[in-house]
Amino acid sequence: MSQPTPRVRETLASLRAAQKSSSGAPAYSRFVNRPIGRVFAAIAFSWGRTPDQVTAVSALFTFAGIAVVALVPPTFASSLLVVALLVLGYALDSADGQLARLRGGGSARGEWLDHMVDATKMATIHLAVLVCWWRFFDIDAALLLVPLGFQxxxxxxxxxxxxTDLIRRTGAGGTTSKAAFRTSPLYALLVLPADYGLLILVFATLWVPWLFVVLYTALFAVNALILLASVYRWHRSLRPTGAAHA
Structure with a gap:
């Protein structure tokens, strides 16, 4: 494998010094996705690409992977293809933000586009699982409620x-509690089930229906619990300062 060009190496060094906070980031996103995205961002920068262009390529890979889940009968090869497409899409999703910071900051339109792609991804990936189960899996109809619940x-x-981030940005109140713990590797591992990257890896078992159903359902159950805990924490963190002792 050829070594990165001097310009790419210099860009990588600049990106390492300009990383956003790792507070609250799950393990895959923090230790795997961001480093891969950093490489893509450096390459995109050396090629003169814009963050929006990287976002568009990220969407192309991501939605291609989601389409394979819904439309292609699961096999070992198709499952690996799904993982590869989603991994690339997720890494490029990290790269666009890193590239924007490298170029001196992103635009409002760029942030809007990034969030719209993410929202569409979250609105379709579990629906693709639902379609896959309905078309290709011989399972009880009641289990079709699982991807709907995960959605x-x-x-x-x-x-x-x-x-929550928007309200905090506007200064309406609230801070993140136990910030030091939230940046620790232990915290990153504890919230790993909520990591989109872990969901991607579970798709490697799509060609073994019973195993995929078990892993996907377990992930759904844990994510439901994490959501409940997060809602409670978000609500408490946004209390007005004057109401702290109410």
């Missing part, structure tokens, strides 16, 4: 993260 959990969690 609700994923959408509400995504909206909660965005809304």
């Amino acid at each position: 609700v959990v994923g959408s509400v969690f995504f909206f909660g993260v965005i809304l």
Whole structure:
């Protein structure tokens, strides 16, 4: 394998010094996805690409992977293809933000586009699982409620993260508690089940229906619990300062 060019190596060094906070980031996103995205961001920068262009390529890979889940009968090869497409899409999703910071900051339109792609991803990936189970799996009809439930959990969690961050940005009150613990590797491992990257890896078992159903259902159950805990924490963190002792 050829070594990175000097320009790419210099860009990588600049990106390492300009990383956003790892507070609250799950293990896959923090230790795997961001480093891969950093490489893509450096390459995109050396090629003169824009963050929006990287976002578009990320969407192309992501939605291609989701389409394979819904439309292609699961096999070992198709399962690996799904994982490869989603991994690339997720890494490029990290790269666009890193590229924006490298270029001196992103635009409002760029942030809007990134969130719209993420929202569409969360609104379709579990529906693709539902279609896959209905078309290709010989399972009890009641189990079709699992991807529907996961769809609700994923959408509400995504909206909660965005809304809470928006309220904090506007200065309406609230801070993140135990910030030091939230940046620790232990915390990153504890919230790993909520990591989109872990969901991607579970798709490697799509060609073994019973195993995929078990792993996907377990992930749904844990994510539902994490959502409940997060809602409680978000609500408490946004209390007005004057109401702290109410």
